[in-house]
Amino acid sequence: MKSKLVVFILLTATLSLSAQWKPAGDRLKTRWASQIDVNNVLPEYPRPIMERSQWQNLNGLWNYAILPVGKQNPTSFDGKILVPFAIESSLSGVQKRLGSENELWYQREFTVPSNWKNNRVLLHFGAVDWKADVWVNDIKVGQHTGGYAPFSFDVTPALKSGTNKLVVKVWDGTDQGYQPRGKQVNNPHGIWYTPVSGIWQTVWLEPVPEKYIENVKITPDIDKNTIGVEAFINQATASDRIEVKVMEGSRVVATGQSINNQPVEVSMPANPRLWSPNDPFLYDLEVTVFNGSKQLDKVKSYTAMRKYSTKRDDKGIVRLQLNNKDLFQFGPLDQGWWPDGLYTAPTDEALRYDVVKTKDFGFNMIRKHVKVEPARWYMHCDQLGIIVWQDMPNGDRSPEWQMREYFTGAERLRSPESEANYRKEWKEIMDYLYSYPSIGVWVPFNEAWGQFKTQEIVEWTKQYDPSRLVNPASGGNHYHLGDMLDLHNYPHPEMYLYDGQRATVLGEYGGIGWANKE
Incomplete structure (x- = not known):
């Protein structure tokens, strides 16, 4: 009888949690939305390039509150939010805008498994957009800025036996500041999309030894x-x-x-x-x-044993190579947005599906456009055989843009804070993705947006990782730098410049609509 009572209580608790969440709003849902289990959200191991056997997933329903900037820890909450879906998304169960005048507070409780007692405990965040302050049991354990790279804190000194309290405060200015943000804007229109604020990748705990x-x-x-x-x-x-x-x-x-x-x-x-x-x-x-x-x-x-390089062919044309052989790289501009989860795929199956279909269509590469994906996306590219051209997400503002000729103007001068943040976030992204074999090309700038000190940034990128190619500014202000000259033209393909010392590529074209006459 006692065992039946325990099962009944657990079942009741599970049903109660499920009843507290459903997708918000009337936006288009993918077929994977119905497969989300609020008690087991994105359960796959989140860091496949460096795996340990023990970990604890903290995804699921958290308390949340939206408060004006500067207000202290909330005494009550607005409701439940499904982590790790951004608050603006349908799958968060909230679908509210945050705005730069507000801060988003998260709170949940957790217990540390008893067999971890002789270990240190790390608290990991896959990504939080943009500034995150973190407390465990009312002790501040750290702060991180940057919306695209993972970060972690050693929370061991703040832990206690039994129930622990985790609080996260997030501020996100979206397009009101200099931070990298990609296609996020506060007023979405056309090819500019909804803000993604707060936690948008898996949160998890990991036990490690004293030296690790x-x-x-x-x-x-x-x-x-x-x-x-x-x-x-x-x-x-x-x-x-x-x-x-x-x-x-x-x-x-x-x-x-x-x-x-x-x-x-x-x-x-x-x-x-x-x-x-x-x-x-x-x-x-x-x-x-x-x-x-x-x-x-x-x-x-x-x-993986592989090599990315360029080489001049017998006609004198510089070609892209893989493993010392010419390879024509052909693929889509993948911005990684989901109608229901925004930056976050509903399930790992959905995340992999996009890569599978890209391969099925006959492509051999993806340009990951002004977004950085969760680690498992790159693992899927590694496993399926897709080369990745990785953009730095755009930030700051656009300078003068001379895309159809080599640049003769004056480069944008960023503020010291903006420049320092760009360098910090770009290095974090490169460190995060360095060991994934599918990464073949680094793209520091896109279409001159935020482009500054191009020679310095390109040379630093190449020196920091000489094992990859560097595409200085895809469709941006062009210089005789890096490993390739990347041109954009819409809607039809056109090669209007040529660099005899570098590979010349068509980084973007298309946007072609197909009329439905019915």
Whole structure:
């Protein structure tokens, strides 16, 4: 009888939560909206490039309140919001505008599993747009600015046994400030879309040992036939030893190790399997840190043997190459918006579906346009064989634009705050995505919007990651810089400039409507 009562209580609680949420408004819904389980929202592991076995998903129904800027922690709440869907979205269950004059407060409770007691606990946010302040049990654990990169806080000192309280405050100016925002505007129209404010990617907890791997940076080199692995340790000492195993299925095919905080260089067997859109083969990795013979931490990862480059052909034309062979790259401009979830796909199946259909249509690349996706989207591109040209989301304002000739005007001068924020967010995005093999091209600017100090930014980007190509300003103000000249023309394709020292590409065209005569 007691067990039946427990089951009944759990079932009642589940039904009660479900009754507190439904999609808001009358916007178009995708077929995946009906598959959302409020008790298990986006349950897939959120960081596939560096995986540990234990974690706790904090997605689900949270309390929320909208208060004027400067008001203190709310004493009551406006209702429930389904995290991680932005408050302006239908799938949040709210569909309200925030505005730069207000702040969005979130609150929920959680308990830490008892078997984590000898570990430190990290609180992770996949992405929050734009400024987030975070408290655990009324202790402030940190602040982050930037709407597109993950961040985390060690919340161990703030935790207590039993129930813990998590509070997040968000401010988002959308197009009222200099921050990167892509196509978000406060007054949507035409090709300008709804603001995305607050939490829009998975929130989760992770137990880690006292000394742990904070990040891994993986660099394949098919010319040297090596894989470089740099493991970043939170309390690194010279005596730490990093060991890397490379696996094909369950079979270990290569190993390497290093000490004294040095990167590991793993020599691969002869004739490794190369990654390409036709054969997107991935090698699994294990990265372990030891002190003496004691294992301190281990994470699972993956990589691919592939190379992005350019080379002049026998006709003197500079071509894009993959794995030292010419490859005509052909794909859509993917802005990553959902009618019901805005920036956030309803389910992981929906997220993968877009990549699958892109491949089905015969494309081999996607330009991810002025948006950065959750990590699993890049994993799907890795697995399915789609090359990604990754934009930096636009911010600030547009300067003079001379798209049909090489630029002869004066570049925009950003404020010191705007420039510093651009550099911070661009570096965070590059660090976040560095190890995903499908990333082939970095695009710092789009159509001159926010374009500034082009030579300096392009040279920094190329120096920071020489393993990728750099497209300086897709359809923007053109200079003889980077690896390609990228032209835009609407509606028909037109190549109106040429750079004999770089690959010349058509970064955008189209927008062609098909008349329905019925």
